[in-house]
Amino acid sequence: MDKYSPKEIELKWQNRWAQWESAKAVEDGAKPKKYILDMFPYPSGAGLHVGHVESYTATDIYARYCRLKGFNVLHPQGWDAFGLPAENYAIKTGIHPAETTKRAVETFKRQMNSLGLSYDWSREVNSSDPDYYKWTQWLFLQFYKNGLAYKRMAKTNWCPSCQTVLANEQVVNGACERCGTAVVQKDLEQWFFKITDFIEPSFANDSDGQGPKKMAGLLNGLDDVDWPDSTKAAQRNWIGRSEGATVKFPIVILNEPRTRSGGSEESIIGGFKKYYRSFANAQDDKMFLEVFTTRPDTLFGCTYMVVCPEHPLISNFKFQISNFKEVQKYIEQAAMKTDLERAELTKEKTGVKLEGVSAVNPVNGQEIPIFVADYVLSGYGTGAIMAVPAHDVRDHEFAKKYGLPITKVVEADNKNERDGEEKQIVGVGALIRSESGKFIFQLRDANTNRFPGMIAPFGGGILEAELPINALKRELSEELNITTEDGEVSLIGNFESHFDRGKFIRMYYVARFETNGLKMTEGAETVELSLAEALENKKVTNFTKEVIRIFFGDSEAYAGEGVSVNSGFLDGLATVQAKKRMIEWLEEKKIGRRAINYRIRDWLISRQRYWGAPIPIIYCVKCGIVPVPESDLPVVLPTDVDFKPTGESPLVHSAKFQDVKCPHCDEPARREADTMDTFVCSSWYYLRYADPDNDRAFADPKQLAKWLPVDLYVGGAEHTVLHLLYSRFFTKALQKYGYLDFNEPFLKLRHQGTILAPDGQKMSKSKGNVINPDEVVAEYGADALRLYEMFLGPLEDAKPWNTASIAGVSRFLEKSWKVVLSDNFGFKGDHLPNNDEAIYRLINRAIKKVGEDIESMKFNTAISEMMKILNDLKEVMISHSVTPAAEDTFKKYFLIILSPFAPHIAEELWFRLGESESIFKKSWPEYDEKYLRVESVNLVVQVNGKLRHNLVVASEIEEEDAKKLALESDSVKKWLAGKEIAKIIFVSGKLINIVTK
């Protein structure tokens, strides 16, 4: 027998499989289909990384398994080839993106083939190929025709480094997703896709004459798909649905109605009423400030209003605002800030009061001031808010700073009080920062009521411990007005005064603390101890951070729910009812209505970059925006363009590209020079695989019906709110306009977890800890790499790479090689008793377990099962022999269940066993229940829940017999000595638990 040498066999089989077209999706109408898809990669110059290998191996195993199970499997691969990296590389080196992309694709493909991935390459797509983007452009035109693609002036995210606008989804923490540069706001005219049209259910066009079909929206459609919870939650989060109400506040101009109605408070309200009547039915929206709120029940607590710096109210009342100059200055400053700067959480809120105009709270007639402040966002709701400082932390902060009234209208359930009742209050303490910078919680002495550490002469006992700094920081910054910087609490303030105002710190501890006896140090001296030191010195016993809890009484601002008070007709109502009641009232008075707001905005798809699909639009002086006629598609991306970014699309500088005739009037016109976001190209590629060479449609409806939707989709979690949301939008839009008859593209989705470097950090070129799959294949072979990555742990978990462990799976392959190629599995079989039964048991168990594990994508345990049966095989063969028929069956079935994981070795051994047709043409074996039944089991005997004895008994043993056997055993008798049996629990085939009194 020769040695197992992956190098020799793997290439051989890869070539043969290619020749045999064994991965080609067959169109056998008798079989059910499975569409198994990987997220098509961006072909980067760096080549495939181990993360790619992980997800591609997972889908490959599943695809190979499904073929063996008799499905028509569609398992394609392609290239998300447009994008910034290739363009940026081109700017640096002068090499055209088409060239670098072509090279990268070749590398990727070679690497994929070297892993034995069974892709149907006859369906390969490339998003930068004109035959592909022709249809991207065609889809754009359909969207345009149906009003889903539109151009408008908008505040956009501009990346100064990439010199292009970005979609909201591509801005991460205020910075460009690609390069990390802080994004600035720019007013630009840009193309959008109306993704917001599909949030809620809508009706598809009546394509089959059966009437319009109701289709799920982006929100409720998530209920129907098998996706990770985290991904569904993230999408819901991103869409950000909020239910509440809009409310119109009348605006009072101080030198108009107010002067007319006199000066007293009484007359102001009277004046308001008159004023309000006259405007409530008028359609003059300028005289109202409309807000959106999720807490209409707190309207009685609204004591001021805030508009965003961009709000039209400011220019509308330009001449009534007496401090307009100051306001204007503030607005200009706000406009200069990046999103990131505006959102600085640590920074204080700023704002300017609009002098000369105010608003009237419609529920109580109170005149309230209006501020402009950049903590109110222009893009959400109406760009204006009603501020309820008693019940909103942001409003509270602002009100504190500007001395605005805070009116409490909801009584919260005081959870803290309840907790306090359950735990004993030991004392009251102070937080102080010592000279060395350590943070100390100091307990007030219960006898003297003094704080010994602070007022040394008074003496007394002290307790000290370090507390988790993060928890403290959180609580302190919110509750005690303490500034925090660099992870350290820097100021405590006057403790006594906090105490006086009821904002004292109370310390609670749980009962165990008391029983261990708290020892306080004597004397006035402040001793600094870390927790470890304290325990070491036995000054404090059993003191853990869980033992000590601090919280603060009487928080003024909270966002929680409770019971309405001081709220007129809402008094006594719980929040949920109060909201309802208030909305009814608002609707009745016609000053507000139920409203739903979403966080998500329309998708900005135009980019001022070169390497993307051109937007098929022509601008004509006479006809305006003219879509390119479908017959003129594709609008080909010119290759002779200087692609240095200038803030305009590089295509602007190509006269050949730009100068065209208007398709309507034939007058000279100009082409749109922006290209589409690459995410547009990737939003429909999974449809193209169904019919990749079609030049009359993006795909033939029959082919789409045959293969779509995708049954299993695997890819990185980083696409949660980008690609996966956009693709769902595309699918829904295409269903609405009759091109598809489903609206969720991916029925089952799984993410692969990140593979970390051996040091537990992320792999990155700069850290030099990147594992190159090519090197692993060269050393251990593709089968070993595939097995290793699957054996590491659950697919979706993040897990560190451990080169040493590859040896384990490598050994397993070598063992498999020997076992299959040796007679009698390599054991001496003469004269030993025959035990075919045991062999059949092993293999049937494995067929069942491995099949089930593949179906639930638990590849790690599937592999361990295969390792286990080889271990168990040895156990059997040491003392038994088998017949050649049993041996052959075991070997062949073993190879079939191994083949999805390690296809090369399985195919090689298959042929060496004398077979003449590929193992992948075979069927997944059916397991035989007969061999899974066990006649004897290990029955666990417990006494009071503790394992005391094991009984090997027949699996169908009767309860009475089992009890008898258990009670007879010596070890059980020992534990029952002198005790009375209360009851006996019997779980058939599993255990007996004897409970004593």
Add this chain to the structure above:
RNA sequence: GCCGCGGUGGUGAAAUUGGUAGACACGAGAGACUUAAAAUCUCUUGGAGGCGACUCCGCGUGGGUUCGAGUCCCACCCGCGGCACCA
């Protein structure tokens, strides 16, 4: 802050969904083969105690439910991911 996921040996991880915690591997230790090393094979390997049979303790922490809890409930701590001044 909100939402989601997780916390089990020296390491990667299993655990039939409430029934023997640590399967399967890696690593480590001891031994066999070898002149030697590698490879391979055998045994040991959660912690503590005991010569031993065995005993006690162990799934982030503290409670609870149960004959029985890694699994269910309550409270909390820590880590990761998403969103974040979204009213």
